[in-house]
Amino acid sequence: MTTLKAPELLLPAGSLDKMRAAYDFGADAVYAGQPRYSLRARNNEFRLEQIGIGIAEAHARGKKFFLTSNLLPHNDKVRTYLRDIEPIIAMKPDALIMADPGLIMMVREKWPEVDIHLSVQANTVNWAAVKFWQNVGVKRIILSRELSFDEIEKIRQECPDMELEVFVHGALCIAYSGRCLLSGYFNRRDPNQGTCTNACRWEYGTQASATDPNTGEAMAVQMQGDFDFAKSQQEAESSFSSCGNGERHPAADNIYLLEEKGRPGQLMPIMEDEHGTYIMNSKDLRAVEYVERLTKIGVDSLKVEGRTKSLYYVSRTAQVYRRAIDDAVAGRPFNPELITELEGLANRGYTAGLMDRRPANDYQNYETGHSIAHRSQFVGEVRGVANGWAEIETKNKFSVGDTIEIIHPSGNRKVKLEQMKDKNGASIDVAAGSPTHVWIPVDGPVEGGLLARMF
Numbered sequence: 109m110t111t112l113k114a115p116e117l118l119l120p121a122g123s124l125d126k127m128r129a130a131y132d133f134g135a136d137a138v139y140a141g142q143p144r145y146s147l148r149a150r151n152n153e154f155r156l157e158q159i160g161i162g163i164a165e166a167h168a169r170g171k172k173f174f175l176t177s178n179l180l181p182h183n184d185k186v187r188t189y190l191r192d193i194e195p196i197i198a199m200k201p202d203a204l205i206m207a208d209p210g211l212i213m214m215v216r217e218k219w220p221e222v223d224i225h226l227s228v229q230a231n232t233v234n235w236a237a238v239k240f241w242q243n244v245g246v247k248r249i250i251l252s253r254e255l256s257f258d259e260i261e262k263i264r265q266e267c268p269d270m271e272l273e274v275f276v277h278g279a280l281c282i283a284y285s286g287r288c289l290l291s292g293y294f295n296r297r298d299p300n301q302g303t304c305t306n307a308c309r310w311e312y313g314t315q316a317s318a319t320d321p322n323t324g325e326a327m328a329v330q331m332q333g334d335f336d337f338a339k340s341q342q343e344a345e346s347s348f349s350s351c352g353n354g355e356r357h358p359a360a361d362n363i364y365l366l367e368e369k370g371r372p373g374q375l376m377p378i379m380e381d382e383h384g385t386y387i388m389n390s391k392d393l394r395a396v397e398y399v400e401r402l403t404k405i406g407v408d409s410l411k412v413e414g415r416t417k418s419l420y421y422v423s424r425t426a427q428v429y430r431r432a433i434d435d436a437v438a439g440r441p442f443n444p445e446l447i448t449e450l451e452g453l454a455n456r457g458y459t460a461g462l463m464d465r466r467p468a469n470d471y472q473n474y475e476t477g478h479s480i481a482h483r484s485q486f487v488g489e490v491r492g493v494a495n496g497w498a499e500i501e502t503k504n505k506f507s508v509g510d511t512i513e514i515i516h517p518s519g520n521r522k523v524k525l526e527q528m529k530d531k532n533g534a535s536i537d538v539a540a541g542s543p544t545h546v547w548i549p550v551d552g553p554v555e556g557g558l559l560a561r562m563f
Contacts, residue, residue, distance in 0.1 A: 134430025278413025
């Protein structure tokens with residue numbers, strides 16, 4: 109029997125606490141970015157000092173720390189890049205994750221000993237491109253999310269000595285491998301310069317518009333009752349199809365105004381042509397059920413997206429994918445409970461993306477049956493333990509009588525919450541949502557753990 113090689117489990121780190129949680133719960137490596145040169149300028153604590161601490165702690169634990177430097181830079185950032193990356197190179201990160209050919213050339217010329225991983229932003233979708241980058245001196249290719257299993261396998265066969273990395277979990281952009289312009293269009297904040305506002309994930313209402321005859325701008329039309337978007341689209345398509353001479357009917361180029369839930373009154377125009385209107389918001393990627401297949405293909409690293417996600421997200425995904433990898437390598441069958449555990453994370457529905465064009469029915473049936481009845485919600489973090497009581501910093505509401513799952517690197521366990529105290533030691537029945545602190549009785553290891561309410 110051939111022994112499978114365990115792929116690396118690579119987790120996001122938006123902070124030192126999340127980095128430590130990733131390692132605690134099973135990650136082999138993390139990736140973090142210097143804000144000026146990565147695509148996460150927001151919600152990113154990794155300045156020079158934190159990067160140094162992160163690299164040192166990773167190496168002390170026998171783990172790896174990759175520095176994300178995958179910006180597609182304009183001239184001004186090219187000018188400062190070598191100056192700003194030099195002190196980080198001196199800290200010896202295990203690799204730089206890069207996308208821009210010019211910056212890669214500059215690093216290869218000055219520091220040929222530094223390992224470079226090619227970012228998914230470079231859109232690598234075929235084996236010939238992999239060989240090109242291999243000749244340039246790149247050590248690892250992070251393959252495009254647009255590839256199927258068969259295409260990944262073909263690349264592995266044609267490039268047996270190149271490290272390959274594949275995304276297995278997290279948000280999917282509406283653009284090709286993340287090269288999105290939507291945030292720049294709506295907010296003047298360029299995703300490709302690290303300032304994405306995730307505009308594709310907002311909740312939108314739709315309003316019809318008319319063109320102001322004086323300015324040519326789209327103006328909101330006062331509507332009676334609910335706006336029927338589907339009906340309006342049908343009318344536009346009908347108008348277009350009735351043009352027998354091949355010319356476009358004016359009604360085919362409708363303009364609608366989007367109103368985002370958190371920005372009432374700020375109307376943003378979006379075009380509709382004969383092909384429809386493209387609003388947005390992909391499901392989230394989940395490939396835990398395909399870890400065995402990717403392992404058998406010989407993928408070197410399985411990557412989870414989410415440097416702006418919560419500590420709970422990092423801990424839970426690290427734990428679940430660690431178990432999936434260990435099961436695959438040991439020859440154990442896939443455990444569908446792993447799907448259920450991921451349902452407890454905030455998500456917009458899950459998809460395998462473009463990896464599997466024919467999803468397995470048994471996993472679909474499982475999701476619509478068993479997992480719906482066994483979901484969980486993140487409710488708190490353990491901040492300390494004393495005399496058999498754990499201090500909990502609450503994140504969501506929970507109550508005495510709830511079944512609580514204690515999520516811990518040593519293993520998870522479920523307990524029924526029988527009592528709870530406030531900061532003054534008084535008995536309480538309900539812990540309000542964030543931010544507050546309560547105390548609950550514990551038995552067994554909980555330090556550094558997380559709490560989820562089962563329902």
